[in-house]
Amino acid sequence: MPPKRKQQYRHMPAFILLALAEGPIHGGAIHTVLAERMPLYKPDTSAIYRTLQQLEQDGEVVSEWDTSKSGPARKRYQLTGAGWKKLEYWREDIEMRIANLQYFLTTYQAIVKG
Numbered sequence: 001m002p003p004k005r006k007q008q009y010r011h012m013p014a015f016i017l018l019a020l021a022e023g024p025i026h027g028g029a030i031h032t033v034l035a036e037r038m039p040l041y042k043p044d045t046s047a048i049y050r051t052l053q054q055l056e057q058d059g060e061v062v063s064e065w066d067t068s069k070s071g072p073a074r075k076r077y078q079l080t081g082a083g084w085k086k087l088e089y090w091r092e093d094i095e096m097r098i099a100n101l102q103y104f105l106t107t108y109q110a111i112v113k114g
Contacts, residue, residue, distance in 0.1 A: 016051055061078060
């Protein structure tokens, strides 16, 4: 049974912050980074922009309009100090989840193998 859509995006802020930790980029580039590096993670562009908007409201990212290239201006996002702190929170959260999932897998394998 595939995860519900809301659960699928539970860690979207963590992955967006991680992408921004490499340097300022625009939302479309964040989508590209996530799609290339995480083949089983299929975020839609609108979910990325909604999450970026929330991260900006929370003070974890800031944006500015990039007009340096020809064509329409694009919003470029970057981490703030609060964003770096939130990224550390996500690291701790994910490490805990990995430990719990490893317990599940180890216990399941022991039960199945009898």
